[in-house]
Amino acid sequence: MATALITHDACYDHVTPPGHPEQVARLDAVLGAVKDLDLIRVKAPLVAEDDLLRAHPKAYIDSIKDAGPENGWVSLDADTHMSVGTLQAAYRAAGGGVRAVDLVMVGEVASAFVATRPPGHHAERETAMGFCFFGNTAIAAKYALGHHGLDRVAIVDFDVHHGNGTQDLVEEDPRILFCSTHQSPLYPGTGAAHETGVGNVVNVPLPEGAGSDAFRTAMETQVFPRVAAFSPQLLLISAGFDAHEDDPLAGMKLRTADVAWVTERLCDLADEHCAGRVVSMLEGGYDLQALGDAARAHISVLEERGR
Template identity: 65%
Template sequence: MTTALITHPDCLGHETPPGHPEQVARLERILTALEDRDLVRVSAPLVAEDDLLRVHPRRHVEAVRAAAPISGIAQLDPDTWMSSGTLAAAHRAAGGAVRAVDLVLSGEVRNAFVAVRPPGHHAERETAMGFCLFGNVAVAAKHALVHHGLARVAVVDFDVHHGNGTQDLLEDEPRALFVSSHQFPLWPGTGTADETGPHDTILNLPLAPGTGGAEFRRAYEEKVFPRVQAFKPDLILVSAGFDAHRDDPLAELMLDTGDFAWVTERLCDLADTLSGGRLVSCLEGGYNLHALAESVAAHVDVLIARGAA
């Protein structure tokens, strides 16, 4: 068994204003960090319309398309921008997550990392926000449930910001567990522990500013891993944001590269126990370029080692 890397040059065509943290250089640095790794390299396809429409109403999809500029850049909200290349990038980002699910569930690879942008976990049903246009991981989760007929999937999001979009897109789906650890208080201001969803399939772990690796690991051991274990998913999806790193400029958690490797190992342990090792990880945040590249490399090195086992 092996590990797949799903990406596409179109994801470098999503341009943001100078100084914007979600910049082309993020993906460039990641791909450079991974260029010598032993990975099955797969081109991210454009997402199928049916997959998008499982989580977003048609009016949202059409609104995003209508907002795409022919040239220059267009602003959707204070944080979220589109350039002439953004629409293709967003379709590749969601399509790459779906392709990863197909590869893992078909047994072609054991696990996969989806290196795409724009990210997705802030995109709500009808709202593009927080650098995100479509809910990439939610699209992949629904594809796994509907197209592949899985009984249950779990999404674990360790980005420093609450995955409000993924929560919004999946909270009505009793077959999907969504777990988010995140700094609180912090934008977008959601993700309190009492947000559990109509089917009790939402678990939020708000972490105070300054929380370090020991507290992070304890929260996962005591709350996240037992909850995922009890849910018994057929597939684990990861929203892999690396902006909880101590060097990230957008937040105040104090994780280091070793913490990301640790949580990846433990999620792979769960996947081995519950889902035959099947795990798909999708890039979300991470805005210090050095910390991002180093942390992604550590994350993917774990996936490679586990994929070869």
């Protein structure tokens, strides 16, 4: 067994305006940090329309197709911009998650990391926002249920921002457990503890300045027990690395060691409940050095556990 690294050069063609934090260099930071690891390199396919439709209505998908510019940028909101290559990149990002699920479910690899952009966890059912266009992780979860016949899929999101889009896409489906730790108050302003879906959503808001102790306690007392009780058949991770102390967009104080720790613990849960099957997808992380260091720590654990 091994770990797959899924990416595609088309993700470099999603070009944001100068100074935008979700920049092309993020992908270089991640891929450069893991270039020496023993990973199976896989090209992310274009997502199938039917798989997008598991999460988004056709009218919304068509609106994203139609919004792409012939040159320059189109701004869908103050943060979310489309360039000429954005649509292809977004289709590869969603397709990468689907491909990762296939590889893990048929046993070709033990785990997979999807290093693509744009990210996905802010994309709601009918709204692109927060740098995101399609709900990549939610699409992967729904694909696993529909295509592979699973009954229970868990998503753990440790991005510093609440995954409002993922929550919007799964909160009415009891077959999907969504757990999120995130700084609050912070963009997008959602993720209060009382938001529980149909009993399948666990939000753990943490204050600005929260560091290792608060994060680890939240995981140990609120997230890990719920995942264990749910006993998923597949574990998905929304791996945002912007809770790192060096990240410019937020104020949490995690260190690279915390990323390695949470990855180890999530792999323990996967080993216990779902034969070690883990699919992790890149979300945030905007200090390039911290992003590379944290991504390497995360992927190194997946690779070591997948041997």
